[in-house]
Each structure stands twice: as C-alpha cells, then as structure tokens.
Amino acid sequence: MPASHKRWRAYAFLLLNTLCWGASFVIVSPALTHTTPFTFLFYRFALASLVMSPLLWHYLRQPAHRRHLGKILGIELLGTVVYLALLYEGLARSTSIETSLLATTTPLFIILAGIVILREKQTKKEWLGLFISLVGVILLAILPLLNGAVGLHGSSLQGNALLLLANVVAALYADFRKKKKKKIPSFLAPTISFFLGAVVFGLLAVTQNASMAIDWQQPSVMFASIYMAVFGSIIGLTAYIKGQELIEASEAGLFYYLQPLVYLPLGILVLGESVSPYQILGLVFILIGVGVSESR
Numbered sequence: 366m367p368a369s370h371k372r373w374r375a376y377a378f379l380l381l382n383t384l385c386w387g388a389s390f391v392i393v394s395p396a397l398t399h400t401t402p403f404t405f406l407f408y409r410f411a412l413a414s415l416v417m418s419p420l421l422w423h424y425l426r427q428p429a430h431r432r433h434l435g436k437i438l439g440i441e442l443l444g445t446v447v448y449l450a451l452l453y454e455g456l457a458r459s460t461s462i463e464t465s466l467l468a469t470t471t472p473l474f475i476i477l478a479g480i481v482i483l484r485e486k487q488t489k490k491e492w493l494g495l496f497i498s499l500v501g502v503i504l505l506a507i508l509p510l511l512n513g514a515v516g517l518h519g520s521s522l523q524g525n526a527l528l529l530l531a532n533v534v535a536a537l538y539a540d541f542r543k544k545k546k547k548k549i550p551s552f553l554a555p556t557i558s559f560f561l562g563a564v565v566f567g568l569l570a571v572t573q574n575a576s577m578a579i580d581w582q583q584p585s586v587m588f589a590s591i592y593m594a595v596f597g598s599i600i601g602l603t604a605y606i607k608g609q610e611l612i613e614a615s616e617a618g619l620f621y622y623l624q625p626l627v628y629l630p631l632g633i634l635v636l637g638e639s640v641s642p643y644q645i646l647g648l649v650f651i652l653i654g655v656g657v658s659e660s661r
Contacts, residue, residue, distance in 0.1 A: 371611050371612075372611070372612055374611055375607075375608045375609075375610075375611035375612040376608075376620075378604040378605070378607045378608035378611070379604065379605070379608035379620040380620070380623075381600070381601075381604040382601050382602075382604040382605040382608060382620070383620055383621075383623045383624055383627060384627060385596045385597060385600055385601030385604065386597065386601050386605075386624060387465075387623070387624035387625075387626070387627025387628045387631075388592075388596075388627055388628065388631055389592070389593060389596075389597045389601075390456065390461040390462075390464050390465045390468075390628055390632075391461045391465075391628055391631040391632050391635055391636060392588065392589050392592050392593070393405070393453070393456065393461075393589050393593060394456060394460070394461040394464075394636060395585040395589070395636065396583070396585045396586045396588075396589035396590070397453070397456060397457045398585075399579070399580045399583045399585065399586050400579045400580065400586060401570065401573050402450070402453035402454050402456070402457050403450070403453075403566050403569040403570040403573055404566075404570040404573070404579055405453070405579070405586075405589070405590065406449055406450075406453060406562060406566040406570075407562075407563060407566040407567040407569075407570045408579060408590050408594075409562075409590055409593040409594050409597070409598065410559050410560070410561075410562035410563035410566060410594075410598070411563040411567070412590065412591070412594035412595075413559040413563075413594040413595075413598040413599055414559045414560045414563045416594070416595075416599060417556050417559055417599065418560075420552065420556055421556045421557065421560065424552075424553050424556065430553060433553070434557070437553065437554045437557050438557065438561060440538065440541055440554070441554060441557055441558040441561050442561065442565070443534060443537065443538050443541065444534075444535070444538030444541075444558070445558040445561060445562050446561065446562060446565045446566070447534050448531055448534045448535050448538060449531075449562070449566075450566075450569070451527050451528070451530050451531035451534060452464075452527075452528065452531040454527050455523075455524045455525070455526075455527030455528035455530075455531060456524070456528075457524070458523045458524030458527065459524030459525060459528065460632070460636075460638050461628065461632050461636060461638065462628065462629065462632040462633075462638045462639075462640055462644070463524070463525065463528075463644070464524075464528055465624065465625065465628040465629075465632070466625070466644055466647065466648055467525060467528045467529060467532070468528070468532065468624075470498070470501075470529070470532050470651060471532045471535050471536060471621075473495060473498045473499075473532075473651070473654070474532045474533050474535070474536035477495070477536065490657060491657075493657055494653075494654040494656070494657035495654065496654070497650055497653055497654035497657060498650060498651045498653075498654025499654070500647075500650045500654075501646075501647040501648065501649070501650030501651035501652075501653075501654060503647075504643050504644070504646055504647030504650060552603070552606065555602050555606070559598060608620070622652055625648060
C-alpha cells in the first residue's frame with residue numbers, strides 16, 4: 366500500500382475515533398441522573414463483552430496469548446477500572462463540558478509521569494510547554510470553583526479533583542503499557558478489559574445499589590448504554606487502535622485535540638451548557654502548551 370494511502374486510512378480511522386469519543390461525555394452525562402456511575406459502567410461493559418466474546422474465546426484458545434493474561438489483567442485494572450471509576454464519578458459531579466475540557470490535560474500528565482517513572486529527560490521547550498499548559502489547567506479546574514459551580518451530584522471541586530486524578534491514572538497506564546509492550550494481538554488487551562470492567566463494575570454497583578436497578582424507560586439511559594457499548598467501546602477503540610497501527614503514535618495523539626470540536630457544540634446545543642471565557646482561555650493555553658512540548 367502506498368504511504369500516502371496508508372496515512373489517509375489512518376486519518377479516517379482517527380477521525381472516526383474522535384467523533385465516537387468526543388460525543389461520549391455529552392451522551393453519558395444525562396444518563397447519570399437516572400443511575401449510578403458504576404451501574405452504568407457495568408451495563409456498558411456487559412453489552413460490549415457479549416459482542417466481543419467470540420473474539421476473546423479465539424484469543425484465549427491459544428497458549429501463547431494466555432501467557433500474557435496476568436500482566437494484561439493488572440494493567441487493564443488500572444487503565445479501565447480505576448480510570449473509568451474516577452472519570453465517571455467526576456462526570457457525575459461536574460458538567461460534560463468541564464469533563465471534556467479537563468480530559469485534554471491527559472498528555473501533560475503522561476509527560477510528567479515519564480519524567481518521574483521512566484526518568485525521561487525533558488528539553489527546555491518541553492518544560493515551557495508544561496508551564497503554559499499548567500496555566501490552562503488552573504483556568505479550567507480552579508477558577509470555576511470560585512464561582513460555586515455545581516454538577517449533578519455535588520460540587521465541581523469534587524468533580525474536578527476526581528477528573529484530574531483520572532488523568533493521572535491514565536498517564537500511569539500509558540507509561541506502564543509503554544514499558545510492558547509485548548508482541549500480542551492489538552485487540553487482546555482491550556477485549557479482556559471489557560470483561561474485566563463488567564465483572565468489577567458489577568461488584569462495585571452491587572455495593573452501591575443491591576438491586577442494580579436502572580431505568581431503561583428513560584431514553585437517555587438506553588441510548589447512552591448502547592452508544593458507549595458499541596461506539597464508545599468497540600467501534601471507537603477499534604478505530605483508535607487501527608489508526609495508531611498505521612502512523613506514528615505521536616502523530617496519532619494529535620487527533621485527541623480535535624475532540625473539543627465535537628463536544629463543545631454538542632454540550633451547548635444538546636445539553637444547554639455554557640462555556641465561560643475562562644474555559645476557552647484555559648483550553649487555548651493547554652493546546653498551545655502541548656503544541657510547544659511536542660514541536661520538533
């Protein structure tokens with residue numbers, strides 16, 4: 366395949382991923398008014414597991430793949446269970462736009478985790494980018510609290526703290542995967558994560574709500590569950606993995622910053638949320654900072 370065709374295929378996959386994941390916060394946010402985050406996550410991963418069960422069975426029939434099972438479970442416990450638990454609990458206490466904007470800080474924590482865990486050395490340009498982005502984080506995460514902003518189930522102080530902690534976990538997950546990367550099928554770890562998520566979030570949901578009741582008559586709950594199982598988990602993740610396989614990881618990561626073009630208008634038009642000048646300015650600082658850090 367010509368290099369240009371390969372690159373355009375990668376761009377198509379990554380744009381599909383951007384659409385799937387960019388809309389997810391706006392779609393999930395209304396559903397969390399009718400159920401708990403853990404109950405919703407259980408049904409999301411249970412549905413995805415049913416669809417992906419033939420693929421997992423195909424992989425685990427091969428002894429070479431089963432050898433990696435323990436390491437995959439450990440890494441995915443961090444990257445799927447801990448990360449999403451913090452993310453959804455934060456979303457339940459904040460707005461979808463705040464959640465989405467704060468998610469853009471993940472690459473900053475990946476850089477910081479690389480410094481602390483992997484002992485990576487940073488250039489002056491990368492340190493400058495980190496400082497610029499830190500200003501953006503302050504504008505996004507702290508200034509709204511001074512106005513007494515609240516989310517669905519609590520104050521934005523709690524929500525923003527949980528969301529930033531989720532980004533730290535995502536950064537640790539990315540660095541651990543970088544250290545433990547093996548020659549295994551691209552879809553093995555994500556497929557295992559669906560089943561792991563269903564089991565763990567099912568147990569957590571029981572501790573919160575013994576009946577695990579969910580109001581399926583609410584359109585927002587039904588739509589969000591199906592959307593996250595199919596588009597958020599299976600299609601979105603498949604597109605992301607295929608896109609990363611076709612071009613460099615650093616270039617693929619830049620598509621992450623197109624997500625505000627999806628969730629900002631959706632949050633405003635669908636949910637009636639508003640974006641403050643501080644939030645726009647904070648996003649600009651973060652994008653500039655990341656651009657400075659990743660520029661060659």
